[in-house]
Amino acid sequence: MSRKPYVREISHTTWYLARRRDLLHMAQEVTSLFIGIYTIMLLWGVKALSEGPGAYQVFLDALGSPLVIAFNWITFVIMLYHSISWFSVTPKAMPVQIGEEFLPGGIIAAGHYIAWVVVSAVIYYLAGGFNG
Amino acid sequence: MTQRTVELSILRYRPEEDDKPWFQTYQVPCDEDWVVLDAINYVKDHLDGSLSYRWSCHMAVCGSCSMMINGDPALSCKTFIRDLPEGPVRIEPLANFPIERDLVVVMDDFMEKLQRVKPYLIRSTEKPLEEGQHLQSPAELKKFKQYTLCINCACCYSACPQYALIPEFIGPAALTLAHRYNQDSRDQGRDEREDVVASNEGIWDCSFAGACSDVCPKHVDPASAVQQMKIASTVDWFMRRLGLGGGKS
Amino acid sequence: METIKTDVAIIGAGGAGLRAAIAVAESAPDLKVALISKVYPMRSHTVAAEGGAAGVIKQGDSLEDHFNDTVAGGDWLCDQDAVDLFIRQAPVELTQLEHWGCPWSREKNGHVAVRPFGGMKNERTWFAADKSGFHILHTLFQTSLKYPSIERYDEFYCTDLIVADGVCQGVSAIEMRTGLMQLFQARSVIIAAGGAGWMFPFTTNGAIKTADGMAMAYRAGVPLKDMEFVQYHPTGLPGTGILLTEGCRGEGGILVNKDGYRYLQDYDLGPPDPWPRNKAMELGPRDRLSQAFWHEQKKGRTVGSRWGDVVYLDMRHLGEKKINEKLPLVRDLAASYVGADPVHELVPVRPVVHYMMGGIHTNIDAATPMPGLYAAGECACVSINGANRLGSNSLTELLVFGKRAGEHAVEHARSAAQPSESEIRQKGEEARKRVTDLFLREDGGENITTIRKEMNETMESGAGIYRAEDSMRETCDKVLELRERFSRVHLEDKSNVFNTNMLYTMEVGSMLEAAHAVAFSAINRKESRGSHQRLDYTARDDGSFLKHSLAYYQGEVEPRMDYLDVVITRSQPGQRVYGGSAK
Ligand SMILES: Cc1cc2nc3c(=O)[nH]c(=O)nc-3n(C[C@H](O)[C@H](O)[C@H](O)COP(=O)(O)OP(=O)(O)OC[C@H]3O[C@@H](n4cnc5c(N)ncnc54)[C@H](O)[C@@H]3O)c2cc1C
Ligand code: SF4
Ligand code: SF4
Ligand code: FES
Numbered sequence: 001m002s003r004k005p006y007v008r009e010i011s012h013t014t015w016y017l018a019r020r021r022d023l024l025h026m027a028q029e030v031t032s033l034f035i036g037i038y039t040i041m042l043l044w045g046v047k048a049l050s051e052g053p054g055a056y057q058v059f060l061d062a063l064g065s066p067l068v069i070a071f072n073w074i075t076f077v078i079m080l081y082h083s084i085s086w087f088s089v090t091p092k093a094m095p096v097q098i099g100e101e102f103l104p105g106g107i108i109a110a111g112h113y114i115a116w117v118v119v120s121a122v123i124y125y126l127a128g129g130f131n132g
Numbered sequence: 133m134t135q136r137t138v139e140l141s142i143l144r145y146r147p148e149e150d151d152k153p154w155f156q157t158y159q160v161p162c163d164e165d166w167v168v169l170d171a172i173n174y175v176k177d178h179l180d181g182s183l184s185y186r187w188s189c190h191m192a193v194c195g196s197c198s199m200m201i202n203g204d205p206a207l208s209c210k211t212f213i214r215d216l217p218e219g220p221v222r223i224e225p226l227a228n229f230p231i232e233r234d235l236v237v238v239m240d241d242f243m244e245k246l247q248r249v250k251p252y253l254i255r256s257t258e259k260p261l262e263e264g265q266h267l268q269s270p271a272e273l274k275k276f277k278q279y280t281l282c283i284n285c286a287c288c289y290s291a292c293p294q295y296a297l298i299p300e301f302i303g304p305a306a307l308t309l310a311h312r313y314n315q316d317s318r319d320q321g322r323d324e325r326e327d328v329v330a331s332n333e334g335i336w337d338c339s340f341a342g343a344c345s346d347v348c349p350k351h352v353d354p355a356s357a358v359q360q361m362k363i364a365s366t367v368d369w370f371m372r373r374l375g376l377g378g379g380k381s
Numbered sequence: 382m383e384t385i386k387t388d389v390a391i392i393g394a395g396g397a398g399l400r401a402a403i404a405v406a407e408s409a410p411d412l413k414v415a416l417i418s419k420v421y422p423m424r425s426h427t428v429a430a431e432g433g434a435a436g437v438i439k440q441g442d443s444l445e446d447h448f449n450d451t452v453a454g455g456d457w458l459c460d461q462d463a464v465d466l467f468i469r470q471a472p473v474e475l476t477q478l479e480h481w482g483c484p485w486s487r488e489k490n491g492h493v494a495v496r497p498f499g500g501m502k503n504e505r506t507w508f509a510a511d512k513s514g515f516h517i518l519h520t521l522f523q524t525s526l527k528y529p530s531i532e533r534y535d536e537f538y539c540t541d542l543i544v545a546d547g548v549c550q551g552v553s554a555i556e557m558r559t560g561l562m563q564l565f566q567a568r569s570v571i572i573a574a575g576g577a578g579w580m581f582p583f584t585t586n587g588a589i590k591t592a593d594g595m596a597m598a599y600r601a602g603v604p605l606k607d608m609e610f611v612q613y614h615p616t617g618l619p620g621t622g623i624l625l626t627e628g629c630r631g632e633g634g635i636l637v638n639k640d641g642y643r644y645l646q647d648y649d650l651g652p653p654d655p656w657p658r659n660k661a662m663e664l665g666p667r668d669r670l671s672q673a674f675w676h677e678q679k680k681g682r683t684v685g686s687r688w689g690d691v692v693y694l695d696m697r698h699l700g701e702k703k704i705n706e707k708l709p710l711v712r713d714l715a716a717s718y719v720g721a722d723p724v725h726e727l728v729p730v731r732p733v734v735h736y737m738m739g740g741i742h743t744n745i746d747a748a749t750p751m752p753g754l755y756a757a758g759e760c761a762c763v764s765i766n767g768a769n770r771l772g773s774n775s776l777t778e779l780l781v782f783g784k785r786a787g788e789h790a791v792e793h794a795r796s797a798a799q800p801s802e803s804e805i806r807q808k809g810e811e812a813r814k815r816v817t818d819l820f821l822r823e824d825g826g827e828n829i830t831t832i833r834k835e836m837n838e839t840m841e842s843g844a845g846i847y848r849a850e851d852s853m854r855e856t857c858d859k860v861l862e863l864r865e866r867f868s869r870v871h872l873e874d875k876s877n878v879f880n881t882n883m884l885y886t887m888e889v890g891s892m893l894e895a896a897h898a899v900a901f902s903a904i905n906r907k908e909s910r911g912s913h914q915r916l917d918y919t920a921r922d923d924g925s926f927l928k929h930s931l932a933y934y935q936g937e938v939e940p941r942m943d944y945l946d947v948v949i950t951r952s953q954p955g956q957r958v959y960g961g962s963a964k
Contacts, residue, residue: 002877003559004147005230005238010296019203022293025341089342092356093363100271148876165620165718176881177830181873184881186420188587191623191714193515194424210717232558233879239421243535251523253482265479267491273484280484280516284423309523316482 028085031078038075087112134164138213139220140171142183145231153231156180157220162213168221169197169208172235185235192349195283198290199235200224205290207349227290242286245302249310249328254321272317279312279357281350288344288354294337301337302328304344304354311357314364330365338362382809383563387415387532388794389787390552390567392539392594394418395425396514396779397758397786398573399521404787406528412794415565417534417554419589419884422522426575426587427779430514431626431710432498433506434776436471439495442503444468451774452952454500454666455738455767456911457927458607460948463745463763467774467781474780475507483520484509486707496707497631497659498773500666500959504659506773511626511710517776537563538884539593541812542570542601542754545804548797549601549754553812557884560877562816564809566802568794569753571786572598572741576759580892580899581734582837585617585624594760596891598741599898603749604931604943606762608895609903610738610912612770613846615670617733618719619688625711625730627772629723630663632707634696636670637727638682644692648673650960660963668769668912669959671732675846684729688719691729700724732846736775738766738912739902742931747786753793757786764929768911819886825869829886832863832870836889836896839863844899849916853904857939860897864937867893898932901940906930923954 016022048059062068090112091105124130138160145153158179160171169187176183185208187197192210201211202222213221229237259266288304289295295303310329314322329335338358345355389405391398394416402416418425437447447468452459475493479485485493486508498506509516525531536557543551543564551566574594578586599605615636616625630636633656638644643653643662650665650673657664674692677683683690696704696711701724704712708723716722719729740762747755747763758779765778843856867890874882908922909915928944935941 002148003232004878005232006145006147006153007230008153008227010228012297015296016293021291021343021346022341025293025339025343029339089340089356089359092345092353093359095356095360097271097275100269100274102274146876147878165720181829181882182876184879186424188420188424188426188589189429190587190621191429191718193512193710194420194426194428194587196420196424212717236879238558243421246523247526250527252527253480253524259480261473261476261480265476265493268487269491270487270489272491273487277484280519281512283428283515284421313482316484318482 028082032082034071034075034078035082038072083116087116135161136164136213138162138171140175141220141222142172142175142235143224144183144234146182147233164214166213167209168201168211168213168223171213171221172208172223183235184233193283195285198226198285198287200227200290205287205347207285207287210349226286228292228296229286229289239286241299242284242289242303242305245306246284246309248302249306250321250325251309251313253313253316253319254324255318256320266318268317275317276312276315278352279308279315282308282352282354283350285349287347287349291343291347293341293343294339298333298337300333302333304338304358307335307338307361308352308354308357311361314361326365326368329361335361335365382813383561384566384806384809385415385563386566388412388567389569389571389790390415390417390565391571391573392417392552392597393425393573393575393758393760394422394522394533394535395573395575395758396427396518396521396776397783398422398425398571399518399525400780400783401571401573401757401787401790402531403521403525403528404784405791406525406530408788409791409795410528410530412530412791414531415534415567416525416531417537417539417552417565419536419538419557419593421535422525422533423519424589425518426590427514427518427776429585429587429624430517430776431511431624432628432631433496433508433513433773434475434517434780435498435501435506435771435773436475436777437468437505438472438475438493438507439504442505446502447471447505449952450501451765451771452767453955453957454771455765455769456921456957457923457949457952457954458610458764458767458910458929458947460745460764461950461952462948464765465950466745467765467778470781471777474777474784478517478520478780481520481524483516486510496628497657497664498771499627499630499664499670500660500771501773502659502963506631508628510706511628511708514776538887539574539597540816540887542597543805543808543812544601544751545801545808548752550800550805551809552597553809555816557879560880562813564805566800566805568797568800569755569790571747571790572754572756572760573758573783573786574760576737577892577895578734578737579888580836580896581611581840582834583617583622583841584734585614585622586734591888591892592895593888593891594756595740595898596894598749598754598756599894599932599934601751601754602934603751603754604742604933605895605898606739606742606929606931606945607764607768607902608737608739608898608932609844609906609930610766610768611734611844611899612667612736612738612912613671613732614667614735615674615732616694616730617735618715619686619691619729619731621718622733623714623718624733624735625694625715625728626708627667629694629696629708629711631657632696632703633657633699634663634694636663636730637693637695638677639684639692640682642682644677644682645670645673648676652961661960665959666769666957667735667772668914671846672914674732686729688729689731691731693727694723694730695727696723697725697727736770738762738764738768738770739899746789747782748789753797755786755790757782768913816883816887819883820872820875822869822871824871827866827869827871829870829882829889832867833889833892836860836863836893840896840899844903847914847916848903850904853900856900857897857904860893860900861939864893864897894934898940902930902932902942905942927954
């Protein structure tokens with residue numbers, strides 16, 4: 001048998017360095033770690049709340065530390081980036097067809113932005129944000 | 133007609149002689165309106181008859197001439213030399229597939245995956261031919277039309293980071309083909325396909341990198357098809373939880 | 382040599398081969414089908430067809446009109462019993478494709494839409510935008526995947542038919558990935574190996590259309606019929622030969638010369654209405670339109686371009702929306718390959734070799750004169766196309782006669798005598814020897830690229846749009862010379878795995894044999910009919926030539942010609958009338 005197909009091995013640790021597109025994708029994947037950590041932090045807050053005012057105060061104090069504030073800012077920026085990049089692909093993932101034509105992507109994305117603002121405002125309101 | 137001499141750097145692999153692939157360079161006098169395939173044909177006809185590659189239509193519809201051009205998967209019959217940066221052009225066989233010889237890759241896995249998604253109309257009862265055509269409105273046609281345009285060039289598999297890491301992944305073109313039939317108003321086979329599509333090797337392996345859609349020469353946009361299937365599968369799952377059935381009505 | 386036993390072996394997995402395979406699988410699920418193709422099925426050149434497939438479906442159209450258009454379009458060289466069967470089965474087959482999921486373009490009310498096409502009196506061409514062949518091929522391929530009895534042998538290059546006891550009992554093939562010769566032993570064989578456009582320099586055909594199927598049958602003693610009839614399509618892109626479908630003109634595109642003048646009105650095709658009129662002007666038949674270009678060129682009224690002489694296809698008045706909807710591929714192709722966006726610019730075009738009306742001689746059942754051997758599709762000649770095929774009849778032909786070939790192959794497979802195994806093996810060895818000889822051949826100073834190019838040139842000069850005794854004589858002699866030189870070509874690459882040097886060489890061998898039949902049939906037809914136009918015999922001569930030519934292979938010398946009466950049932954040869962006075 002003269003066949004001898006050659007398999008080009010790819011490195012499971014550095015494959016994404018070769019192409020810019022893959023690198024960007026990996027960056028996106030890796031930054032979701034921040035969101036993950038942020039979520040754990042929130043859960044810790046809820047847990048602290050259930051354990052009483054003392055524990056909650058410790059949590060709040062921890063939030064005040066410059067390091068945590070910096071982390072929160074970074075996460076906020078990353079969160080914005082993820083939201084915007086997700087919204088920009090929603091027309092593909094959730095196309096809306098009216099009659100024969102598909103709704104232009106811009107409108108679908110805009111719908112998501114509007115929903116985002118409304119939901120944020122509601123949460124802000126519930127959290128008492130509008131009461132000064 | 134103006135000519136320009138272009139250096140092609142082509143990955144060669146002759147299984148009967150070589151242990152691993154190596155680059156061979158050729159100087160090719162190219163006309164201004166040549167595509168990369170024309171340059172490769174020039175090599176085959178005038179410089180080196182032993183170079184092997186696939187091609188046929190020279191009009192971007194048969195899907196056989198795909199290869200890596202300067203690191204990206206593309207149809208060589210639709211990639212114009214004039215659009216490439218100055219300097220040597222690097223040509224390799226499609227990434228993520230085993231090399232059979234030179235620019236020819238082993239397509240078995242791709243072909244098997246196409247077949248696995250049951251890419252044909254499935255109906256609970258066949259309409260007899262004498263009863264004529266099924267009616268389908270232009271809107272119903274448009275709903276899936278884009279997903280019928282795949283020419284099976286496999287560029288998307290070459291670009292997909294998930295396929296590179298998880299060879300079992302059914303992959304963009306085959307999943308898109310399943311979606312094409314699922315979305316066809318004449319089809320009733322979605323439940324049957326769902327077993328394959330939503331399996332371990334199916335849609336959930338896709339991380340929505342979108343690379344497949346970036347490289348697709350026919351603008352099929354497989355990434356969006358896969359995301360739509362994920363959403364539909366998720367809806368099914370919740371519907372089942374709520375005891376409302378699920379699957380296609 | 383490994384022997385693969387099967388019931389029906391099909392050579393070619395384009396539209397005709399796939400349709401035949403499905404027909405066998407549906408009518409006889411117990412029979413094994415070996416579907417053998419030198420490329421993956423979806424690469425077959427059916428994929429490139431753009432315009433659509435003809436079949437009567439609309440109110441106001443009639444089978445009789447389709448019959449008359451086809452017979453007159455073919456300049457009365459069609460067998461009318463075959464045409465009759467064809468037009469009746471056409472709508473059934475196209476509906477069958479619809480049932481298999483073909484995404485035909487639709488009207489508002491959900492019915493399939495049809496478009497006008499050259500030489501057709503009424504709108505009857507079913508289309509899927511301008512990717513009709515693509516969708517037909519992919520629909521057939523995908524549908525074929527559901528039949529377990531169809532075994533595919535992709536990238537197997539068939540070399541010779543295996544004929545034992547005068548019956549076709551198989552085919553030999555080289556598996557491209559291993560280089561091994563395999564012997565398919567079959568109870569019936571169907572050839573569906575497509576056309577031969579690559580024998581010409583400038584063609585809409587893909588590089589795989591190299592006459593292999595025709596040559597295989599021819600060498601085995603089956604005659605090639607009406608090979609002199611080669612269709613030029615009037616609108617190819619200069620440079621590449623890429624086709625711009627007749628659909629462009631069906632939708633309203635017009636042809637103009639260097640003065641912006643719709644020159645077709647000077648060739649009995651007028652009046653030049655501003656809207657498309659069926660069977661007139663741009664919707665005249667292909668032979669007439671290509672011939673008109675030739676005359677314009679002689680009169681110096683074509684446009685010189687860097688790709689040679691062209692005329693312009695003007696689609697600007699159709700508007701962007703219509704072009705995007707009905708002709709998206711055309712827009713993409715023209716913009717990419719000649720840099721002219723049809724929405725805003727004139728597109729340069731010229732006639733280009735497109736289709737072989739001739740092919741393997743079969744009867745109305747797709748059976749060749751050799752028991753056990755069937756043929757369908759472009760490689761065959763049944764004949765419904767006569768001296769000039771009407772656009773959009775061929776895709777339908779693949780379906781109608783592909784299916785028929787499948788069904789009759791089943792019948793034969795069921796009744797065939799016991800295979801002559803030892804003789805089959807011996808024939809297999811002979812076939813293998815033909816290939817090993819090629820590998821062993823010493824350098825005889827001949828080069829395959831040179832031979833191919835010389836063949837291309839001589840075919841254009843001697844078997845082009847207009848032909849004359851001298852140039853045809855030259856071509857006949859040249860092809861004979863090339864065949865002799867071909868026997869001295871040696872392989873630059875002697876490896877086994879995916880050896881395309883070997884493949885291309887074998888293909889040139891096939892083309893030279895078929896080219897010989899084309900040139901020799903042409904020089905012997907001393908009349909002008911349809912696509913066969915002679916400068917020395919300018920009139921049609923029904924007295925002597927209302928006959929099919931049959932070319933028989935005679936080895937390294939010129940073929941032997943024979944003639945066969947055309948089957949005429951109800952349409953007596955008349956004038957082909959197009960333009961304003963057409964009915
Ligand atoms: C650009 C273009 C546009 C066209 N548009 C239209 C149109 O709009 N309407 C219309 O009616 N017709 C059209 N035609 C004509 C029509 O498409 C063809 O005649 C038809 O598709 C031929 O189909 P087929 O199945 O006979 O061959 P193909 O589709 O060419 O298939 C041939 C098969 O044979 C196989 N094969 C060949 N040799 C070998 C071998 N030695 N061993 C193994 N396998 C082999 C190939 O691999 C392939 O699978 C068009 C043609 C072209 C070129
Ligand atoms: S979107 Fe999914 S299928 Fe497409 S490249 Fe990314 S991971 Fe692969
Ligand atoms: S989806 Fe696009 S890239 Fe992938 S095989 Fe189909 S045509 Fe090629
Ligand atoms: S040669 Fe057919 S797609 Fe490029």
